[in-house]
Amino acid sequence: MVKTLDVDSLIDQLTLEEKISLLAGNDSWHTVPIPRLGIPSLRVSDGPNGVRGIKFFNGVPSNCFVCGTGLAATFNKSLLKNCGQMMGQEAKARGVHCILGPTCNTARSPLGGRSFESYGEDPVLSGYAAASIVAGIQSEKVSACLKHFVCNDQEDERKAVDTYLTERALREIYMKPFQIALRDAHPNVIMTAYNMIDGEHVSQSKRFLQQILRHEWKFNGAVMSDWFGTYSTKEALDAGLTLEMPGPTRFRQIVQTSHKVYSNEIHTDTIDQNVRDLLNLVNESIKPDIGENIVERENDDPAAEALLRQSGAEAVVLLKNTGILPLDKKTPQKIVILGPNAKVCQDSGGGSASMAARYKITPFEGIVKKVKEGGNKATIEYAIGAHLDKNLPDVADVLVSKGGNSGSISVTFYQHPSGVEDRNELTSFEMTTTKVFLADFKAPKLDPNELLYYADLEAHYKAEESGTYEFGCSCLGSAQLFIDGKLVVDNKTKQVRGEAFFLGMGTREEKSDVQLVKGQTYHIKVEFGTSPTALVAKEFKEPGGVYFGFRLKSTPKDELAKAVQIAKDADTVIVVAGLSKEWESEGFDRPNMDIPGYTNQLIEEVTKVNSNVIIVNQSGSAVTMPWIDKVQAVVHAWFGGNETGNTIADVVFGDYNPSGKLSMTFPKRVEDNPAFLNFGSTNGKVWYGEDVYIGYRFYEKTKTDVLFPFGFGLSYTNFEFSNLKIKPVKSEIHVSVTVKNTGKIKGAEVIQVYVSPVESKIPRPIKELKNFDKVELAPGKSVSVTIPISIKEATSYWDGYKNKWSSDKGTYKVLVGNSSDNILVEGEFETDKSFNWLGL
Numbered sequence: 001m002v003k004t005l006d007v008d009s010l011i012d013q014l015t016l017e018e019k020i021s022l023l024a025g026n027d028s029w030h031t032v033p034i035p036r037l038g039i040p041s042l043r044v045s046d047g048p049n050g051v052r053g054i055k056f057f058n059g060v061p062s063n064c065f066v067c068g069t070g071l072a073a074t075f076n077k078s079l080l081k082n083c084g085q086m087m088g089q090e091a092k093a094r095g096v097h098c099i100l101g102p103t104c105n106t107a108r109s110p111l112g113g114r115s116f117e118s119y120g121e122d123p124v125l126s127g128y129a130a131a132s133i134v135a136g137i138q139s140e141k142v143s144a145c146l147k148h149f150v151c152n153d154q155e156d157e158r159k160a161v162d163t164y165l166t167e168r169a170l171r172e173i174y175m176k177p178f179q180i181a182l183r184d185a186h187p188n189v190i191m192t193a194y195n196m197i198d199g200e201h202v203s204q205s206k207r208f209l210q211q212i213l214r215h216e217w218k219f220n221g222a223v224m225s226d227w228f229g230t231y232s233t234k235e236a237l238d239a240g241l242t243l244e245m246p247g248p249t250r251f252r253q254i255v256q257t258s259h260k261v262y263s264n265e266i267h268t269d270t271i272d273q274n275v276r277d278l279l280n281l282v283n284e285s286i287k288p289d290i291g292e293n294i295v296e297r298e299n300d301d302p303a304a305e306a307l308l309r310q311s312g313a314e315a316v317v318l319l320k321n322t323g324i325l326p327l328d329k330k331t332p333q334k335i336v337i338l339g340p341n342a343k344v345c346q347d348s349g350g351g352s353a354s355m356a357a358r359y360k361i362t363p364f365e366g367i368v369k370k371v372k373e374g375g376n377k378a379t380i381e382y383a384i385g386a387h388l389d390k391n392l393p394d395v396a397d398v399l400v401s402k403g404g405n406s407g408s409i410s411v412t413f414y415q416h417p418s419g420v421e422d423r424n425e426l427t428s429f430e431m432t433t434t435k436v437f438l439a440d441f442k443a444p445k446l447d448p449n450e451l452l453y454y455a456d457l458e459a460h461y462k463a464e465e466s467g468t469y470e471f472g473c474s475c476l477g478s479a480q481l482f483i484d485g486k487l488v489v490d491n492k493t494k495q496v497r498g499e500a501f502f503l504g505m506g507t508r509e510e511k512s513d514v515q516l517v518k519g520q521t522y523h524i525k526v527e528f529g530t531s532p533t534a535l536v537a538k539e540f541k542e543p544g545g546v547y548f549g550f551r552l553k554s555t556p557k558d559e560l561a562k563a564v565q566i567a568k569d570a571d572t573v574i575v576v577a578g579l580s581k582e583w584e585s586e587g588f589d590r591p592n593m594d595i596p597g598y599t600n601q602l603i604e605e606v607t608k609v610n611s612n613v614i615i616v617n618q619s620g621s622a623v624t625m626p627w628i629d630k631v632q633a634v635v636h637a638w639f640g641g642n643e644t645g646n647t648i649a650d651v652v653f654g655d656y657n658p659s660g661k662l663s664m665t666f667p668k669r670v671e672d673n674p675a676f677l678n679f680g681s682t683n684g685k686v687w688y689g690e691d692v693y694i695g696y697r698f699y700e701k702t703k704t705d706v707l708f709p710f711g712f713g714l715s716y717t718n719f720e721f722s723n724l725k726i727k728p729v730k731s732e733i734h735v736s737v738t739v740k741n742t743g744k745i746k747g748a749e750v751i752q753v754y755v756s757p758v759e760s761k762i763p764r765p766i767k768e769l770k771n772f773d774k775v776e777l778a779p780g781k782s783v784s785v786t787i788p789i790s791i792k793e794a795t796s797y798w799d800g801y802k803n804k805w806s807s808d809k810g811t812y813k814v815l816v817g818n819s820s821d822n823i824l825v826e827g828e829f830e831t832d833k834s835f836n837w838l839g840l
């Protein structure tokens with residue numbers, strides 16, 4: 001059992017230098033230990049939809065949950081708590097004390113690159129989702145780090161952008177999820193956002209970190225910067241930014257910082273308070289007794305797999321169904337599966353939320369398995385129909401390593417470049433990807449800060465077809481791709497800056513055509529030099545990385561024609577469409593709301609030859625669906641984690657009756673979105689001009705038709721809501737409603753409670769979600785559900801004159817439905833006094 005640290009006594013014993021050293025990371029994922037005083041190092045790990053573990057590069061594979069917007073779409077607090085708890089358990093198996101998540105920023109625009117990570121457009125849904133995940137994580141005594149406080153809602157110039165918004169929008173929309181999660185679940189850590197608000201970086205803002213977080217909300221945990229999101233020494237320490245991450249420090253170097261203390265620029269009390277917050281976190285983190293030298297292991301607990309599948313299936317939203325779904329598992333038929341996402345598992349969006357999933361089920365595999373399980377003799381045919389990738393695809397699964405392992409490549413690291421007689425081999429291993437980003441890799445045998453070294457990536461490929469293949473290679477560093485010793489792609493002697501890697505670092509993909517003969521085996525080798533060998537993107541102080549891929553060359557027209565041909569006589573066509581981590585990622589925003597490439601054309605053409613077309617869409621936020629009237633069904637499946645394919649098949653074949661509800665509105669056109677005119681950085685600034693009217697708050701107020709509203713999702717059964725009762729109980733109202741399953745199969749329904757003031761002194765949204773619950777019911781069964789709502793939360797708006805929350809005496813409508821646009825029962829309650837409040 002680890003002994004709790006005596007924080008006061010440690011503050012007496014630590015030298016100033018030791019104190020300063022505690023306030024920044026040791027490396028990417030650890031804090032600094034002080035062995036002399038028994039202070040251990042803490043390990044942290046991303047992230048919001050699972051636990052990556054302590055290595056970004058070549059880490060131990062993880063259990064990847066459906067992305068944040070999908071988790072929120074379950075509208076199921078207890079399920080989310082279970083997911084959080086599973087993440088806490090996984091953290092312990094990884095030696096991780098603090099999970100860098102959940103993310104509860106706001107999907108202000110569908111274009112936000114990281115929208116998929118958070119919980120959508122509604123602050124109350126987002127707050128309850130975040131609170132549930134935090135409660136689950138911390139029930140395992142692992143710390144949750146709620147991020148990114150606050151207004152990190154776009155990726156464009158994310159470290160520099162200065163956000164302008166009204167205090168009301170800040171309070172009612174963007175800070176609200178944090179406020180709810182702090183109130184209900186007390187996360188031990190908060191991570192600051194990269195951006196500025198009102199001309200000041202949040203990570204050094206006394207207003208946000210002292211006044212609001214610590215004084216108004218009484219937060220007494222630790223505050224951590226986002227990675228390289230500390231911008232000052234004195235200001236950040238004064239504001240109470242406990243920890244600069246990652247290490248080694250850029251702003252808290254011993255000599256400079258102690259100089260500032262000795263010269264009374266920084267008060268010793270400030271240092272001590274930050275150290276106190278850090279040591280309190282250490283005390284929290286040693287509670288689960290994880291141990292120092294844990295060997296990371298995969299968590300193959302069947303309960304984890306069952307939970308991934310349950311949460312993934314509950315997240316899936318059935319958007320349209322003319323009656324074609326669920327498909328019958330028993331009747332043999334010809335099913336044609338098309339689309340770029342059919343044979344890949346779109347487990348996560350891109351960036352720090354992504355992780356190597358421990359296993360991956362593609363939609364194709366899920367559907368084939370399901371059909372077989374049902375003993376069905378259905379024939380299943382496949383064609384891609386349209387490509388999605390920005391770069392040529394990861395091809396590891398068709399390669400064989402030097403050691404003869406299928407699905408792998410061999411990677412050997414050297415100190416010196418190819419051609420040098422003694423290259424000094426540093427290490428070698430096999431990888432299951434051809435997209436290698438070294439991130440936190442430290443080459444063994446070299447100084448840990450050494451960024452210059454080399455790697456050869458090698459594998460064999462037995463050509464599946466004869467023809468022209470397109471090979472491509474991009475890098476941060478330099479790379480040359482050889483086939484049987486012949487240089488094919490040169491991304492070394494000439495380089496053009498491009499978008500390689502999630503933060504837009506590196507070169508563009510260079511490509512070259514090569515003739516391959518079916519059945520012949522080719523030796524592929526990529527000689528890579530790390531970032532100091534680059535000609536472009538030289539500003540990144542990272543080791544870098546290299547991506548390579550190839551595919552049989554074809555035109556979009558050829559792919560489309562093949563798909564249309566096999567779709568013609570199919571009984572059912574399933575097109576698996578959408579985005580991928582190349583399009584929706586940390587590091588950049590989406591350029592538009594459309595599904596990229598030729599997928600929309602594919603769907604249009606296929607609907608011309610077959611009238612039974614089902615679309616499965618995978619994206620973390622909204623996409624346009626120009627073909628919506630021509631297809632029979634649309635299943636929205638987010639980025640679904642390890643179990644992606646199974647959860648899609650569960651819903652498509654009716655083994656799971658869909659119960660997911662959209663965590664964000666799908667507008668018809670991106671131009672309809674309230675943030676359309678003010679999204680992205682303009683000369684370093686972004687103005688949240690739509691104020692509190694984001695998502696349904698805007699579409700309802702402006703009577704703008706949408707494709708699918710917030711909270712919407714179909715079921716294979718029907719529900720009836722009746723018997724609404726509203727009872728005041730102390731500081732709450734209890735809203736009860738009877739829910740009946742009037743259909744023929746079991747199903748779950750979400751009860752969404754919105755409140756709307758009958759009269760208001762100030763303009764307010766038509767209605768706002770205040771709480772929700774979910775029930776599962778057998779056919780014919782009914783249940784009375786009671787949902788408590790705090791009166792102050794139900795009634796208050798931010799009063800910009802008083803700078804407080806205001807609850808005005810009056811009458812409030814309670815609107816209960818199963819979607820923001822489908823209110824089924826209504827009632828009212830009255831309040832008999834006006835009041836103001838601050839705090840949680």
Ligand code: BGC
Binds near residue numbers: 047100147226227352
């Ligand atoms: C992200 C954080 C993440 C951190 C560590 C940053 O780029 O913004 O959310 O926790 O990296 O990976």
